[in-house]
Structure formats: C-alpha cells, structure tokens
Amino acid sequence: MTSAPAANPAFPSYCRFTASRGAPPVDGTVSLGASGIEIDLPGGSRHIWTYGKLRSEEPIRRNAIDVLLTSGDEPGASLFVQGAGFAAALRERAPRLSVRAAWLREKRMWFFILAFVAGLIAAVYLLGFSPSKSIAQHLPNSWRERLGDATRSSMTKGHKECVDPAGLAALTLLTERLSQGASGSIPFHIHVYDWPLMNAFAVPGGQIVLTSGLLDKSESPDEAAGVLAHEMGHGIELHPESAIIRGVGLGATLEVMLGNTTGGGLANVGLMLAQLGYSRSAEREADKHALELLKAADISPKGLGNFFTRVTKMEAEDGDEGPGAYSWFRTHPPAAERARVVSEQKDYPSSPALSAEAWQNLKSVCKKTRDPDQAE
Ligand SMILES: [Zn+2]
Structure with missing residues (x-):
C-alpha cells in the first residue's frame, strides 16, 4: 500500500475475534487503516493485521455480507466481520482476497502449463526437437x-x-x-x-x-x-x-x-x-x-x-x-x-x-x- 485510502464513515464495524483455535471469541470493533485492518478489543488492546498477509477462508465475492479472516501476522487467530459494507471496502484495499483474484491465480497456473505445452509443440514442429x-x-x-x-x-x-x-x-x-x-x-x-x-x-x-x-x-x-x-x-x-x-x-x-x-x-x-x-x-x-x-x-x-x-x-x-x-x-x-x-x-x-x-x-x-x- 503506497497511499492511504480515504477514511470510510461506515467504520469501525462490529467484529468477533478469536485469539486461537478453541479460545472463546471476544467482541470488538474493526476499521480499515492505512496499512492493515485495526482490531480494537475490550481492555484497549489493538491488533493490526496488514493487508498483504490477510487470508480469507473463501474468496470475497462482490455481494458478500460477511468475511472470515486469518492473518500471517497472528497465526491461529481468526476474525469474523459481519456487514456488506466492510466486505466491499476490504475488497478494494486487499483485491487479492476477491473471487476474481482467486480465479486469476488459478488461471495463471493454467496459463503457465499451456504455455509450456505450446512451447513444446512449437519446438517439436519448428525445431524438429523430439x-x-x-x-x-x-x-x-x-x-x-x-x-x-x-x-x-x-x-x-x-x-x-x-x-x-x-x-x-x-x-x-x-x-x-x-x-x-x-x-x-x-x-x-x-x-x-x-x-x-x-x-x-x-x-x-x-x-x-x-x-x-x-x-x-x-x-x-x-x-x-x-x-x-x-x-x-x-x-x-x-x-x-x-x-x-x-x-x-x-x-x-x-x-x-x-x-x-x-x-x-x-x-x-x-x-x-x-x-x-x-x-x-x-x-x-x-x-x-x-x-x-x-x-x-x-x-x-x-x-x-x-x-x-x-x-x-x-x-x-x-x-x-x-x-x-x-x-x-x-x-x-x-x-x-x-x-x-x-x-x-x-x-x-x-x-x-x-x-x-x-x-x-x-x-x-x-x-x-x-x-x-x-x-x-
Ligand atoms: Zn525403416
């Protein structure tokens, strides 16, 4: 992220944070910061999950109404956020998490495989390489x-x-x-x-x-x-x-x-x-x-x-x-x-x-x- 996105008045949103698998979930709020999402929990503790390390359980669709996130910044923890507004705003800041990105990642793999096969075929026909x-x-x-x-x-x-x-x-x-x-x-x-x-x-x-x-x-x-x-x-x-x-x-x-x-x-x-x-x-x-x-x-x-x-x-x-x-x-x-x-x-x-x-x-x-x- 090079430029700070404009503040969105819809946030902070309500969220549910789980520190580790099996731990009791804690209610808090989350907002979209300049470099990551900022999770504020009761007692004043703040967790920042950078956009680059966010993982979504499944690709975030255009019409998603909630998201379930994990982060490389805090392995084991998970965050559930309800609300179409948050999902849409997150898609903008972390496009990697969208369905299209997932589709492109898969496409890219196929593209490489096809390019490899096409290269082989070209080599066979053009260069006589067998x-x-x-x-x-x-x-x-x-x-x-x-x-x-x-x-x-x-x-x-x-x-x-x-x-x-x-x-x-x-x-x-x-x-x-x-x-x-x-x-x-x-x-x-x-x-x-x-x-x-x-x-x-x-x-x-x-x-x-x-x-x-x-x-x-x-x-x-x-x-x-x-x-x-x-x-x-x-x-x-x-x-x-x-x-x-x-x-x-x-x-x-x-x-x-x-x-x-x-x-x-x-x-x-x-x-x-x-x-x-x-x-x-x-x-x-x-x-x-x-x-x-x-x-x-x-x-x-x-x-x-x-x-x-x-x-x-x-x-x-x-x-x-x-x-x-x-x-x-x-x-x-x-x-x-x-x-x-x-x-x-x-x-x-x-x-x-x-x-x-x-x-x-x-x-x-x-x-x-x-x-x-x-x-x-
Ligand atoms: Zn012969």
Whole structure:
C-alpha cells in the first residue's frame, strides 16, 4: 500500500475475534487503516493485521455480507466481520482476497502449463526437437536392452529363433562389418526368426529382428546387408525407443524397463511398433545412415537399391492379398523414391557383404531353431 485510502464513515464495524483455535471469541470493533485492518478489543488492546498477509477462508465475492479472516501476522487467530459494507471496502484495499483474484491465480497456473505445452509443440514442429527422443537418449543402456527384449519377444511370439552355429557366425561377421561405421555407439544384436513373412524390424537397445522370409527373398548378401544397415540406422537414431515412448507413454515404458512386465499393458508393444511404422523423415534418416554404414564397410549400396526395385515389383504382382502384405515394404513406402536415392550414390570400391559360403550359411541359419522360452 503506497497511499492511504480515504477514511470510510461506515467504520469501525462490529467484529468477533478469536485469539486461537478453541479460545472463546471476544467482541470488538474493526476499521480499515492505512496499512492493515485495526482490531480494537475490550481492555484497549489493538491488533493490526496488514493487508498483504490477510487470508480469507473463501474468496470475497462482490455481494458478500460477511468475511472470515486469518492473518500471517497472528497465526491461529481468526476474525469474523459481519456487514456488506466492510466486505466491499476490504475488497478494494486487499483485491487479492476477491473471487476474481482467486480465479486469476488459478488461471495463471493454467496459463503457465499451456504455455509450456505450446512451447513444446512449437519446438517439436519448428525445431524438429523430439521430447520422446531426448528422453530415449537419457535412458541407461541396460534399460533400453530390457525394453528391447520385451519388444522382441512380443513381436516374435509363436516363432522360433534360428540358431544354426555356422549361420550365426556369418551373421556376426556381417554385423561387425556393418558396425564399423556406427562409431561404436550401439552394440547391435541381430536375431533371425523362422518366419516366412518378409520383414526386418529394429527394436530398442540396438536389437534387430530379421525374418527367414527376408533372407529367402534376398538374392545376394548385399541386399540383406542393405536392409540390415537401414534397420541399424533406425537403431542409431533411437527410433524404436522414441516410438514406444510416444505410443504407450513414458510411465508404461519405464515399467517394462524396470522389469515390471506383469501389468500386461505392453504385451502387444512389439505388434504396435511393427504396425506403426515410422514417419517419412525417420525413414530418410535411416536410409542416410544405411548408405554411410554400407560405405564405411565397403559394401555396395546397389544391393539395397535392387532390393527396393525387385520387391516393389513383386508386391505389385501379388496384390494386397499376396504374401507381401504386412511385409517390410508396407511400412517402407515409397520404394521408387528410395531406389532413386540409392542409385544416385557415387561408386566406390566394394566387395560382397559375405563370401558365397558364409551367405549360404546365413540363408540356412534356420536349420536349427530354439523355442522362445528355451534358455540360451
Ligand atoms: Zn525403416
């Protein structure tokens, strides 16, 4: 209060003062002073409660006929004042106590929340900042691996993992060769499943699911290497982690990562991830990584290009009902544009992704399989 309000002839008003909870109330008078309300009690004692520290039991409405006040100046004490005149005059001197002030306080909180959300949305759209990705980046590796295990087992339910030793050795060779360009950030683990569907998915924690169907349809090790490199690109960019956090929320994701999978809420997380697919820009990012990984490994990108072209043609011939439905290419359109990007790559010295023998071993990795719940 900087200026003293004019004296109001309606005061002092009658009031009832209680010194502490349970104490007997005392009758007195109250008036509105320059810096606070002045309470005069029998015996000549005067209490001054400054306007800034007054609290009203409920916001003082325009048509209030009484007020019940407490004060930070005298904790525990309370003051009851009857009379519309006092209530109205108090509202003027301590506007904080009005309904509108209470409404504004609440509004202000909502304003901040909305501003925060609007800021996030703007950041997402204008700057390409992805909150789910930055969350994913800060997850410990062991958590992402656990999320990867849960996603992989959900995704591959009912299919056996292929574990023929010679085939696995060839797969390790290929994975290591492709990982050279991945700057060692993520240790990749590729798992092949006996599954005629032609597909490959990246799941969290650098894990990749590859189907026997995809290996069968690949005509060269370079083709399989191209698809693998693309999926590794998704892994490097943490696309699976981000998609899961976006899809089911951080809470449910954390539950899986912390080992609480009994909730069942994420039983279909793998299916969800497989069905969702990624945005165009995420696919471009993965392709960009794929080309870099192939180049660092001295593997020609032509395999990836051939694969796009050939399988697109196959899909068109099979139609919607054909074996291609739900395949890698359902979540990876449009192949033509991507084949063009690959074909624009400058030539560089390259050698086959695998020797003929290792490639044959990889193609027959499903000679030996293991049930999902069988220990390693
Ligand atoms: Zn992709």
